Amino acid sequence: MNLAIADIETLSPGLKRFTFTGAELPWAGPGSHLVLEIPGAERTRKNAYSLIAAPDGAYRIVVRRVERSRGGSHWLHDHARPGDVLEVRAPQNFFHPPRNAKRHLLLSAGIGITPFLAYAQTSGLVYELHHCCKPEEAHSFRALLPQGANAVLHTNREALNLHGLLARQKLETHLSICGPESFMDHAISLAKSLGWPPAKIHLESFGSANWGNPFSVRLKRSGITVDVRPGESVLEALEAAGLNPPCLCRGGACGECRMSVLEGTPEHHDHYLSESEKTSGKSMMICVSRAITPELLLDF
Amino acid sequence: MNKSRPVYAPFKLDPSGAAHLIVTSLAAPPAGLDDTLSEVEVWTVARTGPGIPVPMVGAQRPFRSRTELLAQLEHRLGRAAIGLRLYAIGSEAFIWDAANIAVAAGMGHGEIFTHQAGPRLRRVYCTHCRTMIEDVAVNIAPCPACDAVLSVRDHFSRRLAAFMGVKVDAEVPGEIPAPEEFAT
Ligand code: FES
Numbered sequence: 001m002n003l004a005i006a007d008i009e010t011l012s013p014g015l016k017r018f019t020f021t022g023a024e025l026p027w028a029g030p031g032s033h034l035v036l037e038i039p040g041a042e043r044t045r046k047n048a049y050s051l052i053a054a055p056d057g058a059y060r061i062v063v064r065r066v067e068r069s070r071g072g073s074h075w076l077h078d079h080a081r082p083g084d085v086l087e088v089r090a091p092q093n094f095f096h097p098p099r100n101a102k103r104h105l106l107l108s109a110g111i112g113i114t115p116f117l118a119y120a121q122t123s124g125l126v127y128e129l130h131h132c133c134k135p136e137e138a139h140s141f142r143a144l145l146p147q148g149a150n151a152v153l154h155t156n157r158e159a160l161n162l163h164g165l166l167a168r169q170k171l172e173t174h175l176s177i178c179g180p181e182s183f184m185d186h187a188i189s190l191a192k193s194l195g196w197p198p199a200k201i202h203l204e205s206f207g208s209a210n211w212g213n214p215f216s217v218r219l220k221r222s223g224i225t226v227d228v229r230p231g232e233s234v235l236e237a238l239e240a241a242g243l244n245p246p247c248l249c250r251g252g253a254c255g256e257c258r259m260s261v262l263e264g265t266p267e268h269h270d271h272y273l274s275e276s277e278k279t280s281g282k283s284m285m286i287c288v289s290r291a292i293t294p295e296l297l298l299d300f
Numbered sequence: 301m302n303k304s305r306p307v308y309a310p311f312k313l314d315p316s317g318a319a320h321l322i323v324t325s326l327a328a329p330p331a332g333l334d335d336t337l338s339e340v341e342v343w344t345v346a347r348t349g350p351g352i353p354v355p356m357v358g359a360q361r362p363f364r365s366r367t368e369l370l371a372q373l374e375h376r377l378g379r380a381a382i383g384l385r386l387y388a389i390g391s392e393a394f395i396w397d398a399a400n401i402a403v404a405a406g407m408g409h410g411e412i413f414t415h416q417a418g419p420r421l422r423r424v425y426c427t428h429c430r431t432m433i434e435d436v437a438v439n440i441a442p443c444p445a446c447d448a449v450l451s452v453r454d455h456f457s458r459r460l461a462a463f464m465g466v467k468v469d470a471e472v473p474g475e476i477p478a479p480e481e482f483a484t
Contacts, residue, residue: 102406167318169382172406195318195383197410 003088005080006058012140013065015111016077017052020059020088027057030118030125031095031204034059035250037087038072043240047072048250050114050178050204051091053121059091062144064111094253095204097125101174105165107187109133109157112179113144115204119176120146130165132157132183157183166191178204181269203271205251205288212267215291219243219300220262234286238300245286245300252288259286263297266290304455305484306396311389311415313337318383323373323398325366325390326418343369345390366394373398377405389415393423393434396461420482424452425462432462438479440468449476 007019020034028034028051038045049061065077095115097104104127106116113131120129129151133141138155145151154160166175166187175196177187184205191201217234218225228237235257238245247257252270266284277283286298311330313320319339324330329342346362363369377386386407388398395414402412421435429446439452443465450465457464469475 100408167381167383170406171377171380171382171384171411173382192316195316195385197316197408199409200382 001088001090002085003059005082005084005086008080008082011062011143012137014137015062015064015140017060017062018076018080020061020086025057025059026090028059028091029093030097030122031115032091032093032118033095033115033249033251034061034091035089036072036076038075040072040075045072045075046236046239046250050095050118052114052117059088062111062114062117092248092254094249094251095176095178095202097122097176098174098200098202101200102126102172103170103174104128105169105173105175106130107162107175107177107179107183109179109183110137112177112183112204113141115178116176117144117146120151128152130154130160132160132179157186162187162190163194166196167194174200174202176202176204181205184271204253205269205271212290215293216295217291218263218295218297220297221300228290233288234284234290234296234298238286243300247287250287252285255285257285257287258283260299261296262299264291264293264295266296267292304457306392306414306456306458308414308416311387311413311417313340313387314385314410314413317385317411319380320385320387321376321380322387322389323369324388324417325369325394327362329360330387330389330415330417343373345369366397370394370397370401374401374405377402377407380405385411385413387413387415389417391418391421391423391435392416392456392463393421393461396458400459400461420484422452422482423460423462424450424465425457425460426450426465428467432460433465438481440477440479441465452482 003020003022005018006021009017011017033048033050035046035048038047052060052062063073063076066073097119106127106129108116109132116129119125132154135155142153145153175191177184184203188201212230214229216225216227226237226241228234235245235247245257248254252272255272260283261281265281267290268278269288270285272285313334321341323343325345327344327346340359342360344362345366386402388395399412399414421437424433424436426443428448431443431445436452442449448467449469451468453464453466455464
């Protein structure tokens with residue numbers, strides 16, 4: 001669908017809030033995201049952004065200006081104007097609040113706060129939110145954070161005693177984590193070492209892992225070879241080559257874009273495949289994962 | 301194979317847990333306890349248990365009855381921290397009572413393990429008068445409340461932790477087969 005940007009608010013030098021309105025927007029529950037098609041100099045970017053709660057039914061997202069941006073966030077920060085119309089895919093949700101949880105422990109870092117802003121406005125959802133950010137961004141995140149003692153801001157990761165926090169939770173608590181890969185990996189391995197069952201750990205990542213070395217993918221069935229540049233995902237490279245591989249979340253969460261790897265070794269950045277599937281290297285999620293070898297042969 | 305009948309794996313501690321609570325309707329702890337893991341506690345039912353809360357002896361705590369044990373379990377899980385694994389060992393009625401308490405406390409997949417052990421006794425639910433009959437050893441049994449003679453089916457309800465008992469002579473009144481002990 002085509003949606004117009006109704007409003008742009010600057011929250012800090014690096015953070016802007018965008019509001020989209022339109023007639024009869026489909027309802028989007030907490031954890032949903034939008035995929036925006038963002039114009040770029042060379043090609044269109046498709047970026048996924050979590051919807052922060054929108055009680056009036058408008059869609060709102062918060063976009064961070066990424067230093068090594070692949071184009072999307074720079075365009076939104078520097079060029080987008082109210083009234084601009086973007087192609088937007090109807091919201092998808094791969095990060096519902098777990099339904100059988102009586103309490104939620106929410107951990108986020110940086111722009112990973114966004115889905116939890118929607119959680120926090122969900123009535124009846126009992127939560128404790130811990131958010132980590134850089135000291136220079138504390139001011140703008142404090143303004144975004146929900147009010148109350150159950151939402152705590154930490155200006156460096158060390159200030160948050162994650163071990164103590166994870167160890168003292170009750171059996172009825174589920175853990176949800178959203179943030180950069182290093183933050184998520186640290187929290188996940190700590191939680192697992194404290195005996196958290198995988199069924200109670202819920203993850204939302206965003207395609208921040210796309211930065212990396214260039215490599216090429218050879219496609220067995222299509223018979224072509226596509227170069228993947230630094231800052232570009234396999235999915236984006238295939239799309240740029242005019243192909244239409246299946247995908248939904250574009251963030252390594254839904255499993256839709258899984259492809260079989262026939263030759264070469266993938267470097268996994270998703271949270272979908274199991275550890276043993278990752279070790280076997282026989283398949284990969286092309287929206288976030290890259291290659292260790294200079295070339296991959298994919299069954300596509 | 302009856303689909304309503306749960307399948308039980310052999311007992312084994314899950315090393316990913318940070319603490320382990322074993323509850324059994326039997327008098328002795330299960331064989332094969334892994335002593336390389338710390339934080340292992342065993343609750344047993346020994347009819348000669350003390351009957352009043354006592355400090356734990358080592359990591360083993362005897363109760364006088366299943367009822368007493370399950371009441372304490374609910375209390376204990378309400379205060380427990382994440383990382384706990386619960387192992388319920390014994391009759392199917394007991395292990396599913398324990399599992400249901402654990403689910404109500406917020407435990408789920410990967411945290412609760414059930415293992416059938418001991419004599420093959422069944423809790424039977426009289427589908428005619430809704431009475432629960434404990435520790436039934438044979439497949440034909442009278443309901444003590446409504447006097448129906450029940451055939452004990454293999455249909456097991458996890459919610460009730462009981463097998464269904466249905467009138468045996470519903471079709472031909474008075475025709476009652478010889479009772480047999482349960483094999484499973
Ligand atoms: S598109 Fe969802 S995992 Fe890749």
